[in-house]
Amino acid sequence: MNLALFIWITCVAVSGAILFMVMIGMLNHAIPKKSQRDTWFEVNNQILNALFTLMCLYQHPKRIYHLALLLRWRPEDVLKLRKVYCKNGTYKPHEWAHMMVVVALLNINCFAQYALCGLNLGYKRSERPAIGVGICISVAIGAPAIAGIYSMLTPIGKDYETELDEEAQLPVTADGSSRADLCRRQSFEKRFSFALRDEERDDGSSRADRASCFGQFVGICCNLLADFGDGDGACRAILEVAWETPQF
DSSP, X not given: OHHHHHHHHHHHHHHHHHHHHHHHTTTTTTSOSHHHHHHHHHHHHHHHHHHHHHHHHHHHHHHHHHHHHHHHOOHHHHHHHHHHHSGGGOOXXXXXXXXXXXXXXXHHHHHHHHXXXXXXXXXXXXXXXXXXXXXXXXXHHHHHHHHHHHHXXXXXXXXXXXXXXXXXXXXXXTTSOBXXXXXXXXXXXHHHHHHTHHHHHHTTXXXXXXXXXXXXXXXXXXXXXXXXXXXXXXXXXXHHHHHHSOOO
């Protein structure tokens, strides 16, 4: 992939440089006839057109896929999109709207390049509509440029301390897994610890140990309340267990 990208960049640089020098007249001495210069101009123009269209054909399926993920917006889709469009792959405020703008601009870039390719291949240089070519080039260049600037200036390109997924209601840990799963595992562990607590008392466990276990249980309840809200049935059930269970 790196080699292919290097070859693509090299071809764009060489062909673009030749096209630029022909346009400004730097090669007038080497290519004295205007018909020859027009030929060189058209050949390099078509080479650049083919290279950029090839890149769009390579990128467009991925961009359409990301658009489909945004429209579907499931928890697993959110994590995939964050890895691509959000800085550090973490939650950002109003991330759906910002990512939608970026993905839409990138898809517009592809469609504008396709239109430009059609104009270049469908018309001779003398018959090619200058206004259409100018609009297509402007959109094809401007759309990805605006998308890049937008990504840097909006929240998806900035750091935020909070990692709460407000859209999917799933807090996300640093490794990309849902904290809801972690809380459930911790809840089961604490329930198991309560089952063993009576045996620990019979064995003469200390008051401080029991207080520490109860404090950990209260911490789990607080995390659940923060994750699911005060009205969640699971939180009320766990808190009732904590209330009815003697701790000291």
